[in-house]
Amino acid sequence: MSTTMPLQPVIEARHLRLRPFIAGDAPEVQRLAGDRRVAEMTLAIPHPYPDGAAAAWITTHPFGWLAGREITYAIERRRDGVLLGAIALLNVSAAHAHAEVGYWIGHEHWGQGHATEATRALLDFAENELGLTRFAGRCLARNPASARVLQKAGLRPEGCLVCHLQIGGVYEDVLLFGRVAPSRLAP
Numbered sequence: 262m263s264t265t266m267p268l269q270p271v272i273e274a275r276h277l278r279l280r281p282f283i284a285g286d287a288p289e290v291q292r293l294a295g296d297r298r299v300a301e302m303t304l305a306i307p308h309p310y311p312d313g314a315a316a317a318w319i320t321t322h323p324f325g326w327l328a329g330r331e332i333t334y335a336i337e338r339r340r341d342g343v344l345l346g347a348i349a350l351l352n353v354s355a356a357h358a359h360a361e362v363g364y365w366i367g368h369e370h371w372g373q374g375h376a377t378e379a380t381r382a383l384l385d386f387a388e389n390e391l392g393l394t395r396f397a398g399r400c401l402a403r404n405p406a407s408a409r410v411l412q413k414a415g416l417r418p419e420g421c422l423v424c425h426l427q428i429g430g431v432y433e434d435v436l437l438f439g440r441v442a443p444s445r446l447a448p
């Protein structure tokens with residue numbers, strides 16, 4: 262990745278637009294991410310979701326982009342501009358040309374292919390425009406929907422971290438997935 266980053270570009274997919282979050286998204290982020298069914302599958306989303314947390318989270322995004330460390334996008338439905346969720350590349354490393362993908366979709370929008378389309382679009386953008394050639398994804402073993410999304414976006418199973426996390430006093434397994442660009446595998 263370049264050290265002088267241009268403005269974070271919008272990514273257009275078939276049904277979705279990935280765009281930077283704006284301050285005005287905060288109430289809807291709080292409503293969608295504040296749903297227990299969304300929060301319980303991620304470590305990143307607190308529950309209950311504190312007032313002000315969404316606005317504070319959104320203010321961090323430009324710094325992550327400019328530092329080349331994290332790239333966070335709002336997932337918006339193209340036809341009506343409805344905010345569906347969020348997707349991000351985390352732990353971006355220019356040195357290793359790799360990153361980790363994470364996402365959530367508001368519960369009322371589950372099961373319509375949004376996470377898969379957004380993941381494919383973001384990874385293709387990162388591969389083609391940012392030069393990243395390896396993507397990791399991980400999910401709790403009790404989250405088959407996320408495991409399915411990762412595999413539909415071209416990530417292959419790479420293993421399981423047994424009893425890796427302690428959540429609510431229970432040790433849980435974490436599934437690992439990875440997608441490697443063919444150019445990276447070439448001799």
Ligand SMILES: CC(C)(COP(=O)(O)OP(=O)(O)OC[C@H]1O[C@@H](n2cnc3c(N)ncnc32)[C@H](O)[C@@H]1OP(=O)(O)O)[C@@H](O)C(=O)NCCC(=O)NCCS
Pocket residue numbers: 298299300302303363364365366367370371372373374375376377378399400401404405406407409410
């Ligand atoms: C995981 C999540 C992002 C999926 O979003 P989505 O937009 O509904 O995902 P998609 O519609 O693109 O794909 C979901 C796939 O999982 C499948 N699926 C859903 N529930 C499932 C279950 N209980 N068991 C097996 N497969 C399941 C769907 O059938 C679909 O696969 P298909 O297209 O082959 O039928 C969404 O459920 C979510 O936000 N969950 C809470 C937060 C979260 O888990 N984030 C990821 C943390 S790693």
